[in-house]
Structures are given as C-alpha cells and as structure tokens.
Amino acid sequence: MDFICNFPFFSILLSLFSGTVCSVLPAKAAKIVNRVVILAVGLMSAALLLYLLSTGESFIYWMGHFPAPWGNEIRAGVLEAGMALFFCIIMYLSMAGGAHKLPGEVVESKHNLYYILVNLLLSSLLALVYTNDMFTAYVFVEINTISACGLIMIRQVGRTIEAAVRYMIMSLLGSGLLLFGLCIMYDLTGHLLMSNIKESVELIVANGEYQIPLIVSVALMCTGLCIKSALFPFHAWLPDAYGYSTVSSAAILSSLVSKGYIFLLIKIIYRVIGFSVFNSTRMIDVLFVFGLMGMIFGSLSAIKENDIRRMIAFSSVAQIGYIYMGFGMGTQAGMVASIFHILSHAATKSLLFIAAIGLTDVSGGSRRFADLTGSAYRNKWAGVAFTAGSLSMVGVPLFSGFISKLLFAQAAVQVEGKMLASLIVLGISTVLNAVYFMKTVIRIYTATTETPYEGITFRHMKAYAVTLVFFILLNVILGVSSQPVVNMIGQGLAMFA
Amino acid sequence: MYLILSSIFFPILAGLFLLIRFRTPLSGENRAVSRKTLTSLIGALLVITAALVVAALMCAKDGFTLFYLTKNLPVCFRIDNVGRLFSMLAVIAIPCAGFFSFAYMKHEARESRYYGFYLLAFGVLNALCFAGNLITFYLFFELLTLSSMPLVLHNGSKEALMAGLKYLFYSLCGAYAALFGIYFLYQNCDSLTFTADGALRASSIAEHGGFLLVTAFVMLLGFGVKAGMFPMHAWLPTAHPVAPAPASAVLSAVIVKAGVLAIIRVVGMFGRDFLRGTWVQTVWLILALITVFMGSLLAYREPVLKKRLAYSTVSQISYILFGLAVMNETSFTGSLMHVLAHGFVKAALFLCAGAIIYKTGKTRVAEMRGIGKEMPLTMWCFTIASLGLIGIPPTGGFVSKWYLALGSLKSGLPVFDVLGPVILLVSAMLTAGYLLPLTIHGFFPGADYDYGGFQKKEPCRLMTVPIVILTMLSVLTGLFPDMVAGIIAMAITGR
Numbered sequence: 004m005d006f007i008c009n010f011p012f013f014s015i016l017l018s019l020f021s022g023t024v025c026s027v028l029p030a031k032a033a034k035i036v037n038r039v040v041i042l043a044v045g046l047m048s049a050a051l052l053l054y055l056l057s058t059g060e061s062f063i064y065w066m067g068h069f070p071a072p073w074g075n076e077i078r079a080g081v082l083e084a085g086m087a088l089f090f091c092i093i094m095y096l097s098m099a100g101g102a103h104k105l106p107g108e109v110v111e112s113k114h115n116l117y118y119i120l121v122n123l124l125l126s127s128l129l130a131l132v133y134t135n136d137m138f139t140a141y142v143f144v145e146i147n148t149i150s151a152c153g154l155i156m157i158r159q160v161g162r163t164i165e166a167a168v169r170y171m172i173m174s175l176l177g178s179g180l181l182l183f184g185l186c187i188m189y190d191l192t193g194h195l196l197m198s199n200i201k202e203s204v205e206l207i208v209a210n211g212e213y214q215i216p217l218i219v220s221v222a223l224m225c226t227g228l229c230i231k232s233a234l235f236p237f238h239a240w241l242p243d244a245y246g247y248s249t250v251s252s253a254a255i256l257s258s259l260v261s262k263g264y265i266f267l268l269i270k271i272i273y274r275v276i277g278f279s280v281f282n283s284t285r286m287i288d289v290l291f292v293f294g295l296m297g298m299i300f301g302s303l304s305a306i307k308e309n310d311i312r313r314m315i316a317f318s319s320v321a322q323i324g325y326i327y328m329g330f331g332m333g334t335q336a337g338m339v340a341s342i343f344h345i346l347s348h349a350a351t352k353s354l355l356f357i358a359a360i361g362l363t364d365v366s367g368g369s370r371r372f373a374d375l376t377g378s379a380y381r382n383k384w385a386g387v388a389f390t391a392g393s394l395s396m397v398g399v400p401l402f403s404g405f406i407s408k409l410l411f412a413q414a415a416v417q418v419e420g421k422m423l424a425s426l427i428v429l430g431i432s433t434v435l436n437a438v439y440f441m442k443t444v445i446r447i448y449t450a451t452t453e454t455p456y457e458g459i460t461f462r463h464m465k466a467y468a469v470t471l472v473f474f475i476l477l478n479v480i481l482g483v484s485s486q487p488v489v490n491m492i493g494q495g496l497a498m499f500a
Numbered sequence: 501m502y503l504i505l506s507s508i509f510f511p512i513l514a515g516l517f518l519l520i521r522f523r524t525p526l527s528g529e530n531r532a533v534s535r536k537t538l539t540s541l542i543g544a545l546l547v548i549t550a551a552l553v554v555a556a557l558m559c560a561k562d563g564f565t566l567f568y569l570t571k572n573l574p575v576c577f578r579i580d581n582v583g584r585l586f587s588m589l590a591v592i593a594i595p596c597a598g599f600f601s602f603a604y605m606k607h608e609a610r611e612s613r614y615y616g617f618y619l620l621a622f623g624v625l626n627a628l629c630f631a632g633n634l635i636t637f638y639l640f641f642e643l644l645t646l647s648s649m650p651l652v653l654h655n656g657s658k659e660a661l662m663a664g665l666k667y668l669f670y671s672l673c674g675a676y677a678a679l680f681g682i683y684f685l686y687q688n689c690d691s692l693t694f695t696a697d698g699a700l701r702a703s704s705i706a707e708h709g710g711f712l713l714v715t716a717f718v719m720l721l722g723f724g725v726k727a728g729m730f731p732m733h734a735w736l737p738t739a740h741p742v743a744p745a746p747a748s749a750v751l752s753a754v755i756v757k758a759g760v761l762a763i764i765r766v767v768g769m770f771g772r773d774f775l776r777g778t779w780v781q782t783v784w785l786i787l788a789l790i791t792v793f794m795g796s797l798l799a800y801r802e803p804v805l806k807k808r809l810a811y812s813t814v815s816q817i818s819y820i821l822f823g824l825a826v827m828n829e830t831s832f833t834g835s836l837m838h839v840l841a842h843g844f845v846k847a848a849l850f851l852c853a854g855a856i857i858y859k860t861g862k863t864r865v866a867e868m869r870g871i872g873k874e875m876p877l878t879m880w881c882f883t884i885a886s887l888g889l890i891g892i893p894p895t896g897g898f899v900s901k902w903y904l905a906l907g908s909l910k911s912g913l914p915v916f917d918v919l920g921p922v923i924l925l926v927s928a929m930l931t932a933g934y935l936l937p938l939t940i941h942g943f944f945p946g947a948d949y950d951y952g953g954f955q956k957k958e959p960c961r962l963m964t965v966p967i968v969i970l971t972m973l974s975v976l977t978g979l980f981p982d983m984v985a986g987i988i989a990m991a992i993t994g995r
Binding site: 394397399400401406409410412413415416426430433434437438441442445449450483484485486489 | 568570642646653656677
C-alpha cells in the first residue's frame, strides 16, 4: 500500500486535532492554523485524486489494520477525493471572502471558537465523504450538526439563536430518523460496514425476505438525510439559518453542509443499498416529486422575499430540488447530473453569498432591495460577481449552471415516464430563477443620484476582490470545460459499484 | 478563422472596455473625457468592426471549432450564405444607427454604458450570424437578449425598467422553449451542425415522428418570441419604443431578425420535407397571417409614432415568417429579401422618428402637421422608406412582397395559397394607411396651418447622412434585386 493511501485518514485527523489546538491559540494564530489546515487538506486531496486517477481503482484503508468485519474502514475513490478537494476549495474561498466581516459579526473573544467549529465541520465533512462505515457516518453526521449549529449561533443576534434552535430541532429529527433506519438495517443484515451490508442486502432481495423492513429502513434513512439537506417540505429552518449567520457560515452551510449529507445519501444509495435495489423501491418517485416541488416552491418563496440574503437562501431550496430530481430519475445520467449540480451549486451559491455581503456593506448594512439600488456601482467587484453568480443560476451558457441544466435535461430525455414533468418543471424553474435574480441584478445596477452610502474601491478590499475573482473563475471553468469533471464523476460512480 | 474570431470578440471586448473604463458620467462637470474624444473613439471602433466583418464575409471560407462545451457539443463558427445575408444587414444598419446616436445621445445621461452595450450587441450579433451549430447559436442568442436589454431600459424610468423586464422574461421564456427543443434534437440528430435539408435520423422520424413535430412547433414558438410572432408578441411594442431612437432602430431592424435567423436554422435542422404538409405548417401559417394582419391593424390605431413603427415591425416580421412557412424556394427568396428590405426601411424610419423627437420633441403623429416643411430632407426619406414598407416599386419592399405572393400562389397549399396574398395586400393597404398620413399632413398641413411660425429644423449631418444611406439602400435593393436574389439563390442551392 502506498504512503499516499494514508492521506484520507491524515486529512480527517489533521482537521479534527487542529480544532482542538485552536482552542488554546490566540484568535490570529487560530485563523492561520485554520487556513493552513484547509490548504493542506486540499493539497492532500488533490494528490490523492491524481493518484487515484493514475491507478484507476479505489482502495479501502483499514483503520488500525483490523480487517472487516471488526475494523473500521475508510474508502477512497475518484469521487471521494474530488469531492474532498472541491469542499476544501470552496471552504477556503468562503473563509477568505468573509474574513473581513468576522470582527464585526462575532465577538472578539469568540474568534478561536469560530475556527474550532470550522475545523470540526471540515473534519466531519471529510469523514462523511471518506467513511465506509455506517456508524462512523452517523457519528460524524452528529458532529457536523453540532458544529453547523455553533456556526449559526456564534453571531449572537436574537434571530440567529432562534434560527439555530430551529436548525437543531430539524436536524436532530433528521439524524434520529437516520439512526432508526440504520438500526433496522443492522438488525436485518448484522453489519455496519457498507460493503458487507450491501452483500447481505443483495441476499435478502434475492431471497425475497424482509421486504417491508428493508423499504422502511431505506425510507427512514432517505427522509432523515432529506430533512438535513433541506429538501422542499423540510426547508423551514433554512432561510433564517442561512440568512442571518455570518457570511462565511452562510456560504459554507449552503454550499457544503447540505452537500455533505447529500453525498452521504449517494454513498448509501450506491454502496449500502445498491443502485438497482434502491431504484426498485418507490423511494425514487417520492424523491422525484418532492424535488420537482422544491424547484418551484423554493423559487416562488425567493420571489416574494424582500431581503437579499434570504432570497439567496430560498434559492438554495430550489437548487436542492434539482439535485433530488436527478436522484429521482433513477439513472446513471441523472446521478451524474446531480453530482455535477452539487459542484455547480456549491460554487455559485457561495459566490452569491459572498458577493451579496459586499453589496449590503455599501448600502448601510441593509438587505432590503430598496436600499441596495445602485449598490453595484458602489462596490463594483461585488456587483460583477453577483451578476456572474446570477447568470450561472439562471443557466446562461458559459457558466456552470447551464451545464448542470443541460445534463439534467439530457438525463431526463432518456427516462420515459419522467421526461415531460422534469423538462417542464426545469423550464418553469429556470424562468422563475430569472425573475428574481435578474430583478436583483437590474436593481443593483440602477443608478441613483441621491444616495447616502459611500462606495468602496479595490484598495480597501484586495483580499475580498481576489476571492471573488477566484469564485467567478471556478464557475466559468466548470461551465466551459465541464467534460473532464463529468468524466471524473462517471469514473467515480463506476468505482462505487 | 482569426477574421471571424476578431469580428466577434473585438466589439465585445471593446464594449466591455467602455463599460469598465468610462463609468463616470460623461456630461456635467466631472466628465472623464470630452464627448468628442469618446464619440470619435466609438466611431472608429464601429468602423473597424464593420471592416472586420466585411473582411470575414469575403475571405473566411472554412468553419472551425473553438472549444468543446461537453463531449459532443462543440462551440463552432462557420459562415454560410444565410448567415452572410443577415450579417450584411447588421454590418450596414448598426454603424449607421451608431453614427446617428452620436448626435441623438448628446443630451442623454450614461452614454458610455449605452455605447458599451451597443458594441457588445454588435459583436454578439456577428457571432449569431457566424454560428456553426445550434448550441453555439443558442449561447449567443441568450447573450443577445442580455446585451440588448440595457439598451431598452437605458433611460432608467419606471416605464423603461418594466419594459426591459418584460423583454427579458418573454425572451427567456422563448429561449427556454427553444432549448427544450434542442435537447430533443440532440437526441435525434447525429450532430447539431446546421444543415438546410434535415439532420434527423430516419429511424427517429419513424419512431417519434409525432413528438418531433411537437418539438418543432415548440421551437418555432420559442424562437418566434424574438421575432414577435402572434401569441408572444406583446413585449415588442412595449420594449422597442422606450429605447433611445437609434437603439430602437437596431432592435427593430436587426435584433428581431435574430429570431428569423433562428427559425430558418430550426427549419433547416428538421428539414422542410419533414414539416411540409403537417399540422405544424398549418398552425404556423395561421399564426403568421394573424400577426401580419393584427400588427398592421394595431399600428393603424396607434397615435404615438415610435409605437406605431414597433407594431409595424410585428406585422412585417411575420411577412418573413409567412414566407418561411410556405416552404418553397420562391417564398424563401421573398422572405430573405424582405429581411434586407425591412431592415433598411425600418432602421431609416426609426431614425427619422428619432430626428423628429430630437429636433421638435414631438412623439404623437397628430402633432406632426407641417413637419415636412420644417425638416424636408428627413421627411422625404421618411416618405421613400414608407413606400418601401408599403411595397410600391421601385423599392425593395415591392420585390420581396412580389416573391412572397408568387411563392404563396405557387405553393398549392389549400386555402392559404390565395388567402396569404390577400392578407398581405390588405396589410399593405393598412401600412399605407398608417404611414402616409405623416407625409400628407407633414407636407400639406392644410389652409389653417400657421405658415409664418415654422423654422428650419433640419438636423445635423450626423443624423441625416445615415438616414439617407439607409433610404437609398432600401431603394437600391428594389432597383437591383438580381444581386440580392443571386446571393439568396446561392443560399438556397449550395453553401
């Protein structure tokens, strides 16, 4: 086994322990440790990705060299390594883009607590990505929930505490359902390692036994993860949680945390239940329907919103709907489209959150549209970035959003019964997206002569502007040369089986 | 290759440069550069772009692929004869209206934004004409909407903003409907590269023939939004008149033609033989004829000049669509000729309207009595251009309508072969009804008119010369139709 195979383990452990170290460091040092850890994990994931692409097959890492079924396992394939790398990029950019706002948002004495939470969040995300053990997954789901809750609450404004409590309740409900599902699955199969469960599930299905408990277990796990990733009817916690937390938190929560759960769901579908078994349950139709509803109702709520941050948050509901619609198609192409959309949405949504803060900053901190009029002239970089993000969301060619819509549509055309529904809803949702995003873009570019707010120039926000440029580049790269990424996703999914 | 690329990206980059560099208002005390420098710079940019396009039209032979969007979706450019024809219109009308705006925009705010988007739209339009496959076309079709929208909402009033949004949403809905069709075409064609005689696989036609017809219809409707075809025409009379007059000229004369070009491409992809005689053709003919008649009727009742011209665009573009829907070569020739004829005429008419607004501030037709005495050159051009739109020889409009009517009569379609020309005639009559009163009352205001009160109000050269050029072109296309027909014949037969 090559040395590089230790990297997944190293990255989880590094981010976990750096969290602990941060608690005794002064705020400034904690910030540096945080950045270095994210970078280091990113580099390790990149190296791992290259390694896996060259060997062409995934590997399983035994923790402490105890073989299955006793030991705990980590598994790394192209998709896992790529996802970890992408999460690191987004997290680094989100932290960099929100850094200048942190002193104003969080009390000075709590800064290193903030970095502890971010590091913990990273470690739990990495664990969700890499683990091959259902119970480990559950443990890190909880760690993820707690650190995410802390990230929402750390900005102690009345509304955030309410939001955090809401998030806590909904999230714990979700983890509870996941745990139930897990217990039933353990009862049925007697295993906790994903590969072993899958073998037993195949046997069970082949023998035709325990049909109902199996479906109940699948349904519980799916529902649990749907609640946690804010699929449509369970999205009530989302706008407040994203809308009022610190900027970096909002960007990370919307683009990474929910995606971590979705990625876990993908792993469960492929590695625990088995793709074909999952598709033979009615669950995919349920996901499909709620995905479609999310796409429409999320956008409708966003249109009614008069607060730019909450509008972007509601748009997440719609985008999560897209991802579940892809799952619901029950084909490989649909899954590829969903995974691409995870990347595309993560890159776009964090860009929008970070850009929106630049706009509200030059409008006296107000998020009302009336005050945002002409703000793009006061902060040009944020204006351009917000426009780029909006265009990507609407699905204008050359941006990542177009490619994911293209992939969804291509996937939909191949599925007989769901083709028309998905294409029509995709169309409606695109137009609705255009309604609220283009409305905002026009609003921020409407010149006003009498404005009480000062503009800001490049000299005062170099780091911020550079971050935005990186975000835009990421979007355009995903939009223009998507084929390598799509190939990698396909390769990664092939390794899952 | 480099000629095509530079004719697309030079104006786009120049436009972006203008938008980024000259953000400060150009009028008032804190202007960044003098207005003269700016206008001469933009004039030079327009001329260089036009020269690049002409060079590309003459020299470029082969297509090329720029990059791959996904595995089977290349972004590629290729010049064919249909594209060449549309490009000819753009390359003449856009610089003309551009020079006109140097005078017209003197008192407007945020000029550099206007010119920035103007150049952007020019570049995108070139790309649209040179696009080699459907996906490239769609890409620039979206960009065209986005880059021309700021021209509509230029003056920033509430009305303009609403019009801009209306334009945006209609266009996006249409573009999405078209994209919907592109997905299906992509499934049922070997490639999305443009052809004139159908790219559908024979097996697909046998298997999903009915569904493909629905797809074709949805695409027609979708792209038809941009061309202002009947059920989705409402944005056009709202959006075109609120733009500054030279921008309305470009919107009405050139940018709506993007929808026509799109429909030609789509029909080419499906193949005329596939669509001929199906319900799609019938419905399309009905919609086109309704639009022709309704547009003229609405224009006839409209008191505001620019709005009247916009309604007239709705009607005239559907002449073109009617010709395409008939689907034989004569009518196709007529359609393409009408693209040129209407382009020149409508640009000239809008510029005349702009000159009148600029000099007198009058917008309603009723206020324009005696205008011919005050601005004789402008009104003469207006009159000649009107004759072109009505279709009186020797103007271009006559030749194109001749071909359209001939094609329709020859087509052998039931009912429509006669009904078509009849409606075209009635509409031409209405056209005379809504355009000629301006000339009549303009030159012959009647006995009770105060002859002592009027002054010479002829606008400056920067305004009159573009108008005269466009008017002359509209006549020349009628005097020498063979030249145009020659290009079109090439477009039909070989490419």
